[in-house]
Every structure is written in structure tokens, then in C-alpha cells.
Amino acid sequence: MWKSMQPGRPGLGVSAAIAALLAAGCGGGSGDAGDSQAQAGRIQPEKTLEIRTVSNRADLVTDGDALVEIVLPERAALPSLKVAVNGRDVSDAFAQRADGRVTGLVTGLSVGSNVLTAQAGGGRRAQLTLTNATRGGPVYSGTQVVPFFCATPVPQPTGGTGENATPATNASGLQGQPDAQCNIATEYKLYYRSTASANCTFGLPDPSPSVPPTATAPAASVPPPSNACFKPYDPAGPQPLDMATTTTDDDRTVPYIVRVERGTMNRGIYDIAVLFDPARPWSATAPQAQWNGKVYYNFGASTGQPRRQVRPATAWTSLSAQIGRGWLVVMNSMTDSARNSNRVLMSETVMMMKERIGDGYGPIRYTMGAGCSGGSINSNMNASINPGLLDGITTTCTYPDSETTTLEVGDCVLLVDAYQKPQMASLWGTLTQAQVNAKKAAINGHPDQSACHAWYNAFGSNGRAGVYQPRLVADNVTGAIVQRPTPTNNCEMPNSAVYDPARPAATAHLPRCNAWSWAEPIWGKVPGSPAAQDTRDNVGVQYGLKALQDGAISGEEFVTLNEIVGGIDRDSTPRAQRTTADMAALETAYRAGIVASGRQLAKTAIIDMRGWDDSNINVPPGQTPGTNAIPIHHQWFSFAVRDRIAAEAGDANNQALWRFARTGLTPPGTMALDAFLTMDQWLTALKADTSDTPLHQKVRQARPASSRDFCLLPGDASQSVKVTDQAVCDADPFLKPSLSPRQVAGGPRREDVLKCQLKPVNDADYAGRLDAGQLARLRAVFSTGVCDWSQPGMGQQVAVSPLNFSAGPGGVPFGPAPASVPR
Structure with a gap:
């Protein structure tokens, strides 16, 4: 295979x-x-x-x-x-x-x-x-998108007017001024871990001003925590009485002093933190012994494409478990999903940061990536876009990648809007709200209606290309929608300075603010248009097909829903026609590994800690309804990753799946630490194998027994009994994966088909639940055919990543690495 x-x-x-x-x-x-x-x-x-x-x-x-x-x-x-x-x-x-x-x-x-x-x-x-x-980049991700606004030592207010208006700047956490490429002089600071660990706070000991100044008020500063776990260290001063020691994973007991390097790389701001002895030098050719040569790369959550430089979302102080054991920890705001949704640029930044570590600190033994939600996206997409940057990953709140996660987001937005249209209201007028919500859940594939509401509110507007007025589900029971009066945009720029769909011709030259425009050097532009090509598509998707076949909705509900659901245009404006992807973008997504490739993922050791976040109404024992404010991290995503690896590599034995539900998304007890230590053991064994065995086989052979799949049943109040019988795990309603709207429409659980191939409408597919008139209407809706899920997606192909985008969108494979030649 x-x-x-x-x-x-x-x-x-x-x-x-x-x-x-x-x-x-x-x-x-x-x-x-x-x-x-x-x-x-x-x-x-x-x-x-x-x-x-x-x-x-x-x-x-x-x-x-x-x-x-x-x-x-x-x-x-x-x-x-x-x-x-x-x-x-x-x-x-x-x-x-x-x-x-x-x-x-x-x-x-x-x-x-x-x-x-x-x-x-x-x-x-x-x-x-x-x-x-240059350290400002790019290397292989193509031309950098402009405008982009650099951070400053003290945040500055909005400036200018009209199209020339500039956004407020973020505080850089650095003293120097940025150059034209947002490069800022690197700084080093020393901190020590206080022994007052019982009551200390892991907040940053050097927070930046958080509020830009106005005409009447200075920038609002945030003071350091009064009981910080980490405090500034002065090597010229007396030894602090409360300075802790730490024992590294190779049994070296040293003073718990940390050096933090802060600088800029690829227009992101980064932090590197590692144990440090101020009395001794450190160079790449002679590292200090308390560093074990291991790197822990933390990726920030969420997703977005603002055009403002900012500090990383993760505080290095929160990674004391890694630092204290001798690991070097690193994060960069360009690898925070909330700040950068160009995944090739993100992977390039990881490469640049690893080189910075290698050239400044010494050779790296191995690198472990970690993150939740958008951080899991970046972990998985590194493994797919540029295999080998990360040797292993430990994730929570896992998604495979951003492009295919967008499928559920987009479908939920269309369905939530459709449920509020008069045609559906007329069909459901005699039903109770509970009956209506049961039908919505059956169409959505979720335990109830709340998950699609959450997608709608959290990321339903993330694809908006320009100025828009947010629409939100205001009632989680009825799904009623309200529109906020204040317009905004996803660039974090003044509205006057970005594209406005209400004035498309007049503002066509201004920045667009969705993920595809932010990654325009990867996707390319639509011929004859300033808009970027993108991968969104729902042509041929029969929403609610399984719900119809199971008798959860009627034939009239099924046909009516597909008549009115419609799609969106490139600006994410709703329209009656279905959404249509660009073929070139589809091909790029697969070739570049932007759709997470099972073949590439198979080369990386993975521990996936999957918690419960499928509903904020129906919750497991030990939780209160509403605990999961935005239930969007659904169980099935972890199984989508597994299915992709198994389909392309023959098995998914490089992925360990640890399931729990009682504590929501937060791993209970010591699970997160256990995953870190287990992955450390796994990678140690992997690197010890210097044979010529293919990497994907080495990863499987090195897997420790302690990583085996298990679940913690939600009824287990102690959350300590590991159940390894997967049938028992799957029988629990809070551990069993649900579906997505595309899976209800007949799509595969691996959810890697961005645009389906089509086949004619077949009467036999509807279990005799449609009459002749309804079948005729359905054929009118799907005049070009319905999805043929037995076929690969349009443009779907084997990933040949990494690709080099220096010559333009689409990318080309790298050649062999340069080697020295005799002279």
C-alpha cells in the first residue's frame, strides 16, 4: 500500500x-x-x-x-x-x-x-x-503580502484617513524600532523560577502595554504579576533567596535560570526560552550542557489573517514543565494560527526558527510540536506541508487542516441560514421546537443544533473578504439570527482602507481579508480579478441525505432544504447558486499537502488527546451545560486524521488516540504531561534507529507500549482507569464520533474531498422516500449531477510536498539538496 x-x-x-x-x-x-x-x-x-x-x-x-x-x-x-x-x-x-x-x-x-x-x-x-x-523572509513561500503593519515598542493609535488610514499598532515587547520589513533588534533577558510555586502566577513577567494611546490617554500598561512564578534575574546582584533549582531529564540539577531571546523572524515576533548559566558562554559549537538538544515548538490557537505584527500568543512561562527538564521552547506569532492562516508561510517560519536555534544554540536532536485547535492545525500541517520539520506532535482539540475544516464551517453557516428561511419555517410550523432541533441535528450530523450555531458565531464570518456586518445566532434553541450594526473586517485595519463588497469597483485595489487572499502567493489570483483563487465548493452536495434515508426528515424537507441552501461568492456573500471552487487551487491544496496528506502524516509520531466539545447542551457527567461555550472541536476530526493515514499508508499505527470527555477539552490529571513524556520516549527511540528503514516504518517500530490507544470513560469520576477496548469506548455517547454535514450528505469520514465528482441523480438512493414530483425538483436542483463519493475529489492527488513557491503560485517540488563538489 x-x-x-x-x-x-x-x-x-x-x-x-x-x-x-x-x-x-x-x-x-x-x-x-x-x-x-x-x-x-x-x-x-x-x-x-x-x-x-x-x-x-x-x-x-x-x-x-x-x-x-x-x-x-x-x-x-x-x-x-x-x-x-x-x-x-x-x-x-x-x-x-x-x-x-x-x-x-x-x-x-x-x-x-x-x-x-x-x-x-x-x-x-x-x-x-x-x-x-534575510531574517524578514520570505524563503520559499512567495512574495510577501502587503500592507503589513509592524509592532512598535509602545502601541500607537490609528492614523490617517480614508484609504490611507492605518491601524493601531501592537506592542512588540522589544525596545528597538522596526525596519521596513518589521525586523526589530533581538534582545535577551534573564529570569529565575521562584520557589513560591504554590501560589505563583505563570503570567509573563514582562507584559506589554495592551491598549494603544489616544489623543487624551497614554498607552495602558499591564503590570507584571505581583506573585510571578518567574522573576527578573540580575547576574550582577545577590543570589535571590527564593531561586529554585531544577533537574533536567539527564539528571543535571542546576539553578532554575532561564534566558529568553526575543526577536523577529519572517515578520513574526518570537520567544526562545531555555535554561541558562550566566557565568558561562554559549555558542552553536559549544552549547551549555543543561540543554538536552530537544526543541518544543508551541503553536497558537484559533485562525485569522490580520495584517498586524504581534507577540506570540503563548507565554513561555506556561511551558515550565518542558524548560525545567532541559528543553528549549520556542514560539513565533507567524506560527500562531490566529495571526497567520497562510500555512506554507507558517511552515517556512518553523524552518527558519529551527535554523535560528541550530545556528545560535547548537544541533537539534529532535523537535516536538504541540497545540490545540488552530495549534493542532499547524502541528498537522507542518507534518504534511514539510515533513521532517517536526519529529513528533502532541495535540488536543485536533483538526486535520484548515482547508477541510472549512467544509464544516461553511456547511453549518449555509444550513443555519437555511433553517431560518420561510420555506423551512412553513414546513416546520406545526412541530415543537424540540422536534425541529432533532431534525437539524440529523442534518448536521451533530448531537444537537448547538455545534453548527457555534461554528456560525465563532468563524462563520472568517471568510469575509472585506467590510461586513457580523451576523450571529442569538438564541441557541431557536437558532434566531441577529445582525450587529457595526461593520468590521478581518484585516484588523480601518474599514476605509480595505475592500468593500458594497463598492467592489471603487475598492478593488484595497486589501482583501480572507485566508485565500492572505495566502495569495500560494493560490494565485482569479484571472482578470484581484480576488484570490480558493477551494470552497458545495456543488452536488445533498444536504441531509442520510437523515432522509434514516427517516429523520421527510422527502419534502430534504428537497426543500437543497433547493434553498445555496452557496456563497468569493466575498462569502450568500447567494442562491452553489459555491464553486477554482480547479488550480484544488490541485495546489493537494499537491502542497495543504489538505493534510495521510502519506505525509504517516512519517510523524502523533499523540492526539481528544476531549469532548460536540455540544454545549448535551454534556457528559461532571459538566454543567454551557461549559463548552463554542463547541466546535468535534470527536470525528481525530478519526478523520486516522482514516487519511490508514488510506494512504496502509495503517495509522503512528497515531496514538487518547480519548476523554468528563473534563471537556482539557486533558484530565497528568494526561498532558504523560503525552509529553511518552512522546519524548518515542522520539528518543526513533532517533536511535540509524538504519536505512523508511521513516514511516521507523516511526511505527519506535512507538512505545505506553502510547497505546485508550479512553477514560466519562462516568469514571477519578479519570484514572484506562480502557483499551475500543468497542467499549465507542459505545459511550460522549466518546463515539458523530458526523459532519458532508458525511450526512454521503461523504467519507476522512473528509478530504474539497470538490466532489458528479454523477446523475439515481432514484434508488432515496429509499423510496421521494415521489415523482420531488425527484423532478431534485433533478432541477442538481442539473449537473450529485456527488459521487466513490470517486476521488476534483483535483485530488498525492502530495509531493514540500513545494517551492518562489517562482509563483502553484509551487514546484524542491530538487535535491545542494552538496559540495570537489574543486
Whole structure:
């Protein structure tokens, strides 16, 4: 099954390419071969001089520096080594390190091509071209979208008027002023962990002003917590009496002092936090010993596409469990889903941050990603868009990706609107509200109507391209909708400075504010239009089909619903016609891994902690109705991930699924810590396997027994009894996955079909529940056909990610990573 999914030979992922380079010519395992050759009377070729980049591919270097390894010929003496970049001697940067390797940090690289040469013993020479991009990006995600408004040391108020109006700026948490690319000078601060852990607060010890100034008031500052768990540390002052110690995972007990590096990368603001000894130096070639070489990458939640630079959503202080064990933790606002919904740009930022760590702190053993909701999207999409950036992920509130999650959002918006139309009100006029809601639940595929209401309110307007007035479900029982009077937009810009669908011609040149326009360098524009191509589509979708077949709704309700449900245009404005996707965007979504690819996900170790968030009316034992304010993280999404991996890789044994319900979305007890420690064990075993076994097989072989699937039944008040019989888990109504509107319409649970292929209406599909008149009306609705779910989606194809978008939308596969050549 796995081999049948392989395309020709796409470009290697960044980490995979580095691994291939490091594996080549290392001299390991040559003894037997050498003996055989000697016995056969053949002379083994002498090892040549070789140059390797350590932290990234040589053609994807950023920020003007690169950690480089020189592999010397066997008889070459280190003192004879001469290294130069663009003719400039950098030999002094290189030395033999504690691990026996000859490495050095090459700095001062120019933007573009840089020729690195090395010469040693007997005149042997090698050359490698390094291609360097600025820290402001981009590298391979295409042209950066403008306008984009930089953060400032103190937030500034809105300025200008009309089309030239600018939004208020966010506080950067940095002292320097941004340049034109939003680069701000990097800063370092020291903090220590207080022993007053029982009552301390994990808030940031350096919060930024949160409210921009006005004409009459200065920026409103937020003071540090009075009982902060982490406090500023002055290495020149006396040792704090309340300074804690910590023991790392390799049994080093050290003072709990943390250095926080804050800077900018790819127009995002980042924090890097790690245990630090102020009395000792730290370099990439000589890291401090309390860092275990492991990286924990935290991704922020939600989703959005505002055009304002901001600090990361996650406070590094909240990751003390990782920091205290010796991990380096990192986050960047461009990898926070609420701030950036261009997933290729997000993955590029992860690559750039990992290179920053490699070049500034030392080689990385492995990287674990983590996040909830939008953070789970970014975790999974890294594994799909650029496999190898993350070696393992631990997620909660899991979604597979943003494009296919949009299917349920869009369907719920259309259905909630349709339920309020007079045609449905007329059909349901004699029913009780409970009967009406039961029909809605059957069509939606959810336990009740509240989940679609939640999608409508939380993200129903997220696709709006310009100025709009929010519409919200005001009554969770009836589904009544109200419209707010104040217009807004999703760019977080003044309304006068963005596109307005009410004035399409006059404002066509102004920024558009939906996810597809934000990622326009990936999707491209609609020919002859300033709008971006996108993937939204509901042509041929028969809403409520399963509900009809099961007798939950009548034939008249089914036909009427599909007559009136309609679709949206590119601005997300409702219309009578169905929504139609752009074929080029569909093909890009699959080829680039933007639709999370099971084949790519299979290469990553996954622990998915799936809680209950399917309803805020029907709740498990121990919860109060209304606890889940926006129930949108549905059980079935975790199974969609599993189904995709199994379909494309033969099995989903790289995904551990830990289910619970009693505590909502928050893992109970020590589950989150257990997942972190189990994933650490899993990745340690994975990296210990240096065989040539394919990565997806290594991941499965390294999986620890402690990661096996289980559930905690909601009736278990202690939440401590792990049930491993999946049939028992599935029998519980709060652990069993429900459906989505597309699945009720006949679609697969893996929900990876963005636009279906069509087939003619077949009378046999409706269980005899439609009369001749209703069938005729249905054929009129679906004049081009209904979804044929037995076929792949339109444009659906095997992912060949990662793709390079430097040359424009659509992307092309990367070639092999550059290697040094003899001179």
C-alpha cells in the first residue's frame, strides 16, 4: 500500500535532505566493505573533502549565518584546513568539537548566493554554494503580502484617513524600532523560577502595554504579576533567596535560570526560552550542557489573517514543565494560527526558527510540536506541508487542516441560514421546537443544533473578504439570527482602507481579508480579478441525505432544504447558486499537502488527546451545560486524521488516540504531561534507529507500549482507569464520533474531498422516500449531477510536498539538496 502511493521522486523535505547529506560519506560501516575490497585486491577510494550545512539546506539559509561541518580526508591535518566565503577567510571559526566533528559558524553572508570553499591536506578542495535570505523572509513561500503593519515598542493609535488610514499598532515587547520589513533588534533577558510555586502566577513577567494611546490617554500598561512564578534575574546582584533549582531529564540539577531571546523572524515576533548559566558562554559549537538538544515548538490557537505584527500568543512561562527538564521552547506569532492562516508561510517560519536555534544554540536532536485547535492545525500541517520539520506532535482539540475544516464551517453557516428561511419555517410550523432541533441535528450530523450555531458565531464570518456586518445566532434553541450594526473586517485595519463588497469597483485595489487572499502567493489570483483563487465548493452536495434515508426528515424537507441552501461568492456573500471552487487551487491544496496528506502524516509520531466539545447542551457527567461555550472541536476530526493515514499508508499505527470527555477539552490529571513524556520516549527511540528503514516504518517500530490507544470513560469520576477496548469506548455517547454535514450528505469520514465528482441523480438512493414530483425538483436542483463519493475529489492527488513557491503560485517540488563538489 505504501509503495503504491509513491510519486516519481519529489524533492526531499528540509530535515530529510539534511539527514541524507549527513548520512553520505560519514565513513561509518565501511570496515566490512573495506576488508572485502582489500581481499579482492581492489583499492578503496580515498575519502574526499566535504562541506555540509548542519541547520538547514544550503539553498535555504537565512539571517546571514550558517552552521557548517567540514569532513576532512583521512590523512588531512586540521591545522591545514582553510575555509573562505566569497573569498573572505573564515578558517578561525572552525575547530574540532567535543563530538569529534569539525564545525564552525559562518557569518556575514550576503543575500543571495555565497560561495563557501574549503582546502586541506595535499591541496584537496571543495566548494558549496549557500543561498541566504534575510531574517524578514520570505524563503520559499512567495512574495510577501502587503500592507503589513509592524509592532512598535509602545502601541500607537490609528492614523490617517480614508484609504490611507492605518491601524493601531501592537506592542512588540522589544525596545528597538522596526525596519521596513518589521525586523526589530533581538534582545535577551534573564529570569529565575521562584520557589513560591504554590501560589505563583505563570503570567509573563514582562507584559506589554495592551491598549494603544489616544489623543487624551497614554498607552495602558499591564503590570507584571505581583506573585510571578518567574522573576527578573540580575547576574550582577545577590543570589535571590527564593531561586529554585531544577533537574533536567539527564539528571543535571542546576539553578532554575532561564534566558529568553526575543526577536523577529519572517515578520513574526518570537520567544526562545531555555535554561541558562550566566557565568558561562554559549555558542552553536559549544552549547551549555543543561540543554538536552530537544526543541518544543508551541503553536497558537484559533485562525485569522490580520495584517498586524504581534507577540506570540503563548507565554513561555506556561511551558515550565518542558524548560525545567532541559528543553528549549520556542514560539513565533507567524506560527500562531490566529495571526497567520497562510500555512506554507507558517511552515517556512518553523524552518527558519529551527535554523535560528541550530545556528545560535547548537544541533537539534529532535523537535516536538504541540497545540490545540488552530495549534493542532499547524502541528498537522507542518507534518504534511514539510515533513521532517517536526519529529513528533502532541495535540488536543485536533483538526486535520484548515482547508477541510472549512467544509464544516461553511456547511453549518449555509444550513443555519437555511433553517431560518420561510420555506423551512412553513414546513416546520406545526412541530415543537424540540422536534425541529432533532431534525437539524440529523442534518448536521451533530448531537444537537448547538455545534453548527457555534461554528456560525465563532468563524462563520472568517471568510469575509472585506467590510461586513457580523451576523450571529442569538438564541441557541431557536437558532434566531441577529445582525450587529457595526461593520468590521478581518484585516484588523480601518474599514476605509480595505475592500468593500458594497463598492467592489471603487475598492478593488484595497486589501482583501480572507485566508485565500492572505495566502495569495500560494493560490494565485482569479484571472482578470484581484480576488484570490480558493477551494470552497458545495456543488452536488445533498444536504441531509442520510437523515432522509434514516427517516429523520421527510422527502419534502430534504428537497426543500437543497433547493434553498445555496452557496456563497468569493466575498462569502450568500447567494442562491452553489459555491464553486477554482480547479488550480484544488490541485495546489493537494499537491502542497495543504489538505493534510495521510502519506505525509504517516512519517510523524502523533499523540492526539481528544476531549469532548460536540455540544454545549448535551454534556457528559461532571459538566454543567454551557461549559463548552463554542463547541466546535468535534470527536470525528481525530478519526478523520486516522482514516487519511490508514488510506494512504496502509495503517495509522503512528497515531496514538487518547480519548476523554468528563473534563471537556482539557486533558484530565497528568494526561498532558504523560503525552509529553511518552512522546519524548518515542522520539528518543526513533532517533536511535540509524538504519536505512523508511521513516514511516521507523516511526511505527519506535512507538512505545505506553502510547497505546485508550479512553477514560466519562462516568469514571477519578479519570484514572484506562480502557483499551475500543468497542467499549465507542459505545459511550460522549466518546463515539458523530458526523459532519458532508458525511450526512454521503461523504467519507476522512473528509478530504474539497470538490466532489458528479454523477446523475439515481432514484434508488432515496429509499423510496421521494415521489415523482420531488425527484423532478431534485433533478432541477442538481442539473449537473450529485456527488459521487466513490470517486476521488476534483483535483485530488498525492502530495509531493514540500513545494517551492518562489517562482509563483502553484509551487514546484524542491530538487535535491545542494552538496559540495570537489574543486
